[in-house]
Amino acid sequence: MNTLNYNRIQFLLSVNHRAQLPPDNGAEVAFSGRSNAGKSSALNSITGIKGLARTSKTPGRTQLINFFELDSQRRLVDLPGYGYAKVPEAIKHHWEKLLTQYFTERQSLKGIILLVDIRHPLKALDQQMLEWSASRHLPIHILLTKADKLNYGAIKKTLLETEAAVKPFHPWITVQPFSSFNKTGLDEVKQKLNEWLQII
Numbered sequence: 001m002n003t004l005n006y007n008r009i010q011f012l013l014s015v016n017h018r019a020q021l022p023p024d025n026g027a028e029v030a031f032s033g034r035s036n037a038g039k040s041s042a043l044n045s046i047t048g049i050k051g052l053a054r055t056s057k058t059p060g061r062t063q064l065i066n067f068f069e070l071d072s073q074r075r076l077v078d079l080p081g082y083g084y085a086k087v088p089e090a091i092k093h094h095w096e097k098l099l100t101q102y103f104t105e106r107q108s109l110k111g112i113i114l115l116v117d118i119r120h121p122l123k124a125l126d127q128q129m130l131e132w133s134a135s136r137h138l139p140i141h142i143l144l145t146k147a148d149k150l151n152y153g154a155i156k157k158t159l160l161e162t163e164a165a166v167k168p169f170h171p172w173i174t175v176q177p178f179s180s181f182n183k184t185g186l187d188e189v190k191q192k193l194n195e196w197l198q199i200i
């Protein structure tokens, strides 16, 4: 399998409306998950570019669909987080609609990296994401993020519990521990991206 050069990534564009989406060709992988789960931080550590995606202690930092381009045919996508209570209703509704359209219609979307804080595994909205992806037969790779907050035994326990919990959803779900802070699991997630981004 070819290994992609993630540090050659470049910001492509930010999208707030369906009409602004870049052409639906080639392959892309979206980073999804609850607000504050560590999506933007994961993108930065995978690419090795610190300021690529904006991160924040405050939930709700990423407010647009941000597209990053590896080459003319391959993209990584940073999505706004879900489950952030303080977002006004009208904005929440707008995002739900846009993200639902994106997830159901996007042909170039080859897989989803679902980020879940290892201390708060699989909340209701995460499970909704698993259910929805089953209907499109879209693979999901779960990163149990902030693994640096737990010791080895607790990481292993959550990993096994999460693997068991996702089994009933569909067979295309994989799980790994991850930390942007100490680089746990960095090679494993890159391998998954390499695999998905070959599907053109």
Ligand SMILES: Nc1nc2c(ncn2[C@@H]2O[C@H](COP(=O)(O)OP(=O)(O)OP(=O)(O)O)[C@@H](O)[C@H]2O)c(=O)[nH]1
Pocket (backbone or CB within 6 Å): 033, 034, 035, 036, 037, 038, 039, 040, 041, 042, 054, 055, 056, 057, 058, 059, 060, 061, 062, 063, 079, 080, 081, 082, 145, 146, 147, 148, 149, 178, 179, 180, 181, 182
């Ligand atoms: N300990 C630890 N903290 C992390 C890790 N990754 C991210 N964080 C922290 O978690 C907070 C949220 O990180 P972001 O990457 O901005 O999260 P996000 O999922 O993009 O958040 P939204 O854009 O609001 O949806 C920040 O304070 C990060 O420093 C990690 O691996 N370990």
Ligand SMILES: [Mg+2]
Pocket (backbone or CB within 6 Å): 039, 040, 041, 054, 055, 061, 062, 078, 079, 081
């Ligand atoms: Mg973000």
